[in-house]
Amino acid sequence: xxxxxxxxxxxxxxxxxxxxxxxxxxADSVYLGMKAFSARRGAVNFTFDELSKLxxxxxxxxxxxxxxxNTIVYDEELQQVFSLLRRLxxxxxxxxxxxxxxxxxxxxxxxPSLPLHASTQLAxxxxxxxxxxxxxxxxxxxxxxELSLAQIKAIRLACPDVELKVFIHGAMCYGFSGLCxxxxxxxxxxxxxxxxxxxxxxxxxxxxxxxxxYFFSMKDLCAGERILxxxxxxxxxxxxxxxxxxxxxxxxxxxxxxxxxxxxTDASVLSRAAEDAAVAFLRPSGDGxxxxxxxxxxxxxxxxxxxxxxxxxxxxxxxxxxxxEHDLSLRDGxxxxxxxxxxxxxxxxxxxxxxxxxxxxxFVRCGETFTTTVPSDCRPKEGCEVRIVxxxxxxxxxxxxxxxxxxxxxxxxxxxxxxxxxxISCDFGGRTIRKxxxxxxxxAVGDRDFSGVIRTVFGQSGESLFTLGQAAVDISRSxxxxxxxPVSQLKEIRRQWYRYLDDEAREYFDSPMPAPGPLGNxxxxxxxxxxxxxxxLWDKTVEIDxxxxxxxxPVITDEAALYERLEKLVKEDxxxxxxxxxPSHIRWAQxxxxxxxxxxxxxxxxxxxxxxxxxxxxxxxxxxxxxxEGSAKGRDFGNWPFVPxxxxxxxxxLFISLAGSPLALEDGQGTTLLQNSAxxxxxxxxxxxxxxxxx
Numbered sequence: 001x002x003x004x005x006x007x008x009x010x011x012x013x014x015x016x017x018x019x020x021x022x023x024x025x026x027a028d029s030v031y032l033g034m035k036a037f038s039a040r041r042g043a044v045n046f047t048f049d050e051l052s053k054l055x056x057x058x059x060x061x062x063x064x065x066x067x068x069x070n071t072i073v074y075d076e077e078l079q080q081v082f083s084l085l086r087r088l089x090x091x092x093x094x095x096x097x098x099x100x101x102x103x104x105x106x107x108x109x110x111x112p113s114l115p116l117h118a119s120t121q122l123a124x125x126x127x128x129x130x131x132x133x134x135x136x137x138x139x140x141x142x143x144x145x146e147l148s149l150a151q152i153k154a155i156r157l158a159c160p161d162v163e164l165k166v167f168i169h170g171a172m173c174y175g176f177s178g179l180c181x182x183x184x185x186x187x188x189x190x191x192x193x194x195x196x197x198x199x200x201x202x203x204x205x206x207x208x209x210x211x212x213x214y215f216f217s218m219k220d221l222c223a224g225e226r227i228l229x230x231x232x233x234x235x236x237x238x239x240x241x242x243x244x245x246x247x248x249x250x251x252x253x254x255x256x257x258x259x260x261x262x263x264x265t266d267a268s269v270l271s272r273a274a275e276d277a278a279v280a281f282l283r284p285s286g287d288g289x290x291x292x293x294x295x296x297x298x299x300x301x302x303x304x305x306x307x308x309x310x311x312x313x314x315x316x317x318x319x320x321x322x323x324x325e326h327d328l329s330l331r332d333g334x335x336x337x338x339x340x341x342x343x344x345x346x347x348x349x350x351x352x353x354x355x356x357x358x359x360x361x362x363f364v365r366c367g368e369t370f371t372t373t374v375p376s377d378c379r380p381k382e383g384c385e386v387r388i389v390x391x392x393x394x395x396x397x398x399x400x401x402x403x404x405x406x407x408x409x410x411x412x413x414x415x416x417x418x419x420x421x422x423x424i425s426c427d428f429g430g431r432t433i434r435k436x437x438x439x440x441x442x443x444a445v446g447d448r449d450f451s452g453v454i455r456t457v458f459g460q461s462g463e464s465l466f467t468l469g470q471a472a473v474d475i476s477r478s479x480x481x482x483x484x485x486p487v488s489q490l491k492e493i494r495r496q497w498y499r500y501l502d503d504e505a506r507e508y509f510d511s512p513m514p515a516p517g518p519l520g521n522x523x524x525x526x527x528x529x530x531x532x533x534x535x536x537l538w539d540k541t542v543e544i545d546x547x548x549x550x551x552x553x554p555v556i557t558d559e560a561a562l563y564e565r566l567e568k569l570v571k572e573d574x575x576x577x578x579x580x581x582x583p584s585h586i587r588w589a590q591x592x593x594x595x596x597x598x599x600x601x602x603x604x605x606x607x608x609x610x611x612x613x614x615x616x617x618x619x620x621x622x623x624x625x626x627x628x629e630g631s632a633k634g635r636d637f638g639n640w641p642f643v644p645x646x647x648x649x650x651x652x653x654l655f656i657s658l659a660g661s662p663l664a665l666e667d668g669q670g671t672t673l674l675q676n677s678a679x680x681x682x683x684x685x686x687x688x689x690x691x692x693x694x695x
């Protein structure tokens with residue numbers, strides 16, 4: 001029997017401490033964001049120096065580090081992205097996780113040594129979507145979270161020669177991966193720009209149902225032992241969500257899944273590890289879409305829920321009597337479940353324990369009854385549940401990140417020794433860097449190897465970005481058979497050289513990116529598109545000024561059926577203009593270059609590189625809409641293959657979801673929701689649930 005393929009366990013790292021904790025817990029890799037262009041701007045995120053330290057640590061322990069540039073980028077930001085990519089390439093990052101196809105094109109063209117990974121924000125959830133990205137140079141695809149095990153397996157079988165990555169644990173979004181507009185529409189903070197305000201964790205009112213609720217708050221994903229099914233079907237990497245969570249979270253969750261992947265069978269060991277992970281952070285949870293995607297929403301609770309710790313028996317002013325259903329100790333964090341969304345649940349620390357005999361205790365065992373004092377804002381009701389949300393003895397060790405040494409890039413140096421100089425040169429950034437240093441050179445007494453002296457001295461590069469790789473020493477121009485230079489002088493030359501080299505490197509990092517080349521075969525005749533609001537949402541043909549348009553739905557529930565239907569439509573109406581809203585659609589367009597198509601609003605075209613990339617991919621694309629979250633007005637589109645139409649008039653759904661209706665709507669039905677002073681319509685359309693703002 002063939003051994004299952006090794007599956008990488010990838011953990012989030014919102015900070016250097018979180019990354020180290022993940023490795024300590026057993027993670028094979030971490031993924032993280034820098035200070036800019038990260039989908040989690042609210043996380044601490046990394047500086048270049050911190051990333052350098054992490055790369056050094058990962059290299060020593062055989063781990064991998066991936067960096068996310070998973071936001072949409074405007075033309076005016078491409079230079080900043082390019083400078084970041086130069087730094088990532090310098091450090092030898094193990095992969096870059098990308099949403100914007102323009103950024104992907106830059107990586108493929110200028111930084112081919114950086115492995116290109118597709119972010120879940122690209123909303124790829126079908127074989128054709130995966131194949132399109134593979135053709136565009138992606139070596140790994142992070143699939144959308146809305147897939148069952150059966151659907152993932154089907155993609156695995158259809159796409160055997162590209163790496164797949166699947167989410168297994170952490171927060172879930174109500175909106176489909178990459179398609180959520182709720183945060184931008186309600187608060188002006190774009191999820192596609194790293195500023196998600198988590199509208200799905202906000203409560204709404206439903207007048208028809210006469211109730212309020214967190215109708216879009218998803219339970220957390222906890223795949224548990226289903227990780228083994230993913231391993232056995234050959235999934236290369238599994239991914240935990242949580243770049244804004246603590247080092248304790250990354251360590252405990254990594255340890256739990258490490259045990260599973262390593263074949264741990266002791267139920268008590270697995271149970272304790274699962275508890276540790278849940279106490280670190282977990283909302284009410286389930287297996288998400290992996291087994292069919294039912295009962296995914298918890299409309300009552302949105303916060304860290306931990307594990308069950310007991311039941312409130314009696315409330316006596318500021319004292320509460322509790323029956324423990326788990327071992328508890330002083331300084332454990334507890335939470336009372338109120339069941340009332342309008343009453344915030346405040347965690348508190350267990351600061352005193354008095355047993356039935358009125359004795360003060362430092363701990364209480366499962367099954368025992370005790371009394372404790374609680375803060376005034378934590379008064380529970382009798383019979384309510386007690387949750388454990390933190391443990392005082394979590395076992396987390398202190399991490400001294402200041403003591404970590406940064407990564408040094410090895411560089412091969414050539415030393416030319418003249419009669420009164422040393423010339424040092426190396427290749428970096430596509431050019432040769434050279435500098436001369438005056439020095440007094442003398443004939444050496446004895447046969448000491450001068451090359452060895454050079455390697456010893458220049459092998460100590462201090463705080464430089466570089467360290468010595470190979471050293472080639474040429475003394476033929478010195479006029480001596482062997483040379484002597486005082487070590488003190490060599491050390492001063494070393495200091496000056498590495499400082500000079502560092503300055504050259506930093507100048508290279510921030511030097512202008514190459515100008516876009518002239519438009520070639522990706523240049524397309526412009527298709528003047530109507531105002532986007534006139535086309536409606538999707539899947540309905542609209543005729544405007546004699547031209548018929550059909551925007552496609554960005555969520556594909558049956559890929560074979562979609563393209564079978566589309567083949568019939570374009571055969572009957574070859575002049576039909578098709579709107580592409582998913583990478584899968586672009587691949588269909590490649591096969592039908594005679595059909596006019598356009599890049600619709602969910603392809604998120606915000607820069608010329610993305611527009612060129614889509615046109616370069618082939619097909620009959622002859623126009624498109626500018627990124628719907630921005631405005632095309634007043635922009636220079638001289639480097640674009642077409643002038644995009646403005647889509648800021650488009651009023652799309654806040655949520656496009658496969659999670660089901662939180663209010664039991666039938667297909668075609670809708671209801672009104674209120675949130676503050678705004679009015680929304682929630683409706684079902686087939687398998688999709690849409691929330692739209694009513695203006």
